[in-house]
Amino acid sequence: MGHFNMKVLIVHAHPEPQSFTASMKRLAMETLQVQGHEVMLSDLYAMHWNPVASAADFGVRQNPDYLVYALEQRESVAAGQIAPDIAAELDKLLSCDLVIFSFPLYWCSMPAIMKGWLDRVLVSGKIYGGLRFYDRGGMRGKRALLAYTCGGRDFMFGEHGIHGEMDIMLRHVLRGTLGYAGFEVLPSFVAFHVPYVAPGEREAILERYGDYLTKLEELEPLSFPTLDDFDAEMRPLASHPLVAEQD
Numbered sequence: 001m002g003h004f005n006m007k008v009l010i011v012h013a014h015p016e017p018q019s020f021t022a023s024m025k026r027l028a029m030e031t032l033q034v035q036g037h038e039v040m041l042s043d044l045y046a047m048h049w050n051p052v053a054s055a056a057d058f059g060v061r062q063n064p065d066y067l068v069y070a071l072e073q074r075e076s077v078a079a080g081q082i083a084p085d086i087a088a089e090l091d092k093l094l095s096c097d098l099v100i101f102s103f104p105l106y107w108c109s110m111p112a113i114m115k116g117w118l119d120r121v122l123v124s125g126k127i128y129g130g131l132r133f134y135d136r137g138g139m140r141g142k143r144a145l146l147a148y149t150c151g152g153r154d155f156m157f158g159e160h161g162i163h164g165e166m167d168i169m170l171r172h173v174l175r176g177t178l179g180y181a182g183f184e185v186l187p188s189f190v191a192f193h194v195p196y197v198a199p200g201e202r203e204a205i206l207e208r209y210g211d212y213l214t215k216l217e218e219l220e221p222l223s224f225p226t227l228d229d230f231d232a233e234m235r236p237l238a239s240h241p242l243v244a245e246q247d
């Protein structure tokens with residue numbers, strides 16, 4: 001497994017090219033390329049990525065009088081009329097095996113520019129739609145990894161930590177977005193307390209990250225629902241493991 005060559009898309013969002021988060025992004029590119037993987041980069045600030053979903057995203061409108069964004073996404077992608085910046089990102093996304101999201105934690109989430117990448121690129125019709133989500137989502141067969149930096153210390157995000165657990169904090173991304181879209185979501189790589197750590201610790205974090213990237217095959221993906229456990233209206237079936245447990 002470790003020897004198969006992947007296409008990797010790194011979506012990176014940091015306003016400072018010399019930042020530690022950017023160093024992590026560079027390390028990821030080098031490490032993956034040395035392993036023989038092909039790496040594509042979307043450096044959102046450098047690209048001046050437009051994060052704002054709007055009517056301007058569609059060349060031709062299905063309904064010019066009232067904007068239903070997801071409906072226009074579906075129709076525009078099918079007709080090849082979606083905005084060129086979205087089309088270019090969609091091509092990268094659809095061709096890759098692994099997406100790495102590289103960012104500093106901003107208010108318990110990703111920076112707005114990256115949220116706007118999700119809003120505009122994860123288009124209805126291709127990525128999800130109908131009853132295609134979770135294990136039937138359009139991104140099934142692909143993996144996703146969050147690699148982020150933060151100011152807080154690791155114990156602040158532990159089970160009894162003051163901020164609560166990291167994966168619960170980022171549930172809207174891990175499950176609500178990536179899991180929903182059908183990705184296999186790998187356990188996140190988190191660089192804690194980055195601006196404040198002792199000398200030498202940042203180098204140690206980079207070493208741990210490089211090591212992490214060479215062992216992705218060994219990581220157990222996060223667990224999400226399978227639609228097999230739900231009826232057509234998404235009510236849990238008796239076969240659902242949690243329902244079965246109650247009986």
Ligand SMILES: Cc1cc2nc3c(=O)[nH]c(=O)nc-3n(C[C@H](O)[C@H](O)[C@H](O)COP(=O)(O)OP(=O)(O)OC[C@H]3O[C@@H](n4cnc5c(N)ncnc54)[C@H](O)[C@@H]3O)c2cc1C
Pocket residue numbers: 014016018019020021022023103104105106107108109148149150151152153194195202203206
């Ligand atoms: C709007 C906003 C909201 C925030 N919300 C949260 C939050 O909710 N929770 C939270 O915990 N934190 C939060 N933070 C803090 C933020 O997450 C951290 O400041 C950020 O992740 C630090 O990463 P950086 O890449 O910006 O570090 P930088 O400040 O860019 O880097 C830190 C140091 O590392 C050095 N460095 C760079 N490259 C290397 C290298 N290769 N080797 C060694 N050293 C290097 C730099 O020179 C610098 O001295 C928030 C910050 C902002 C601005």
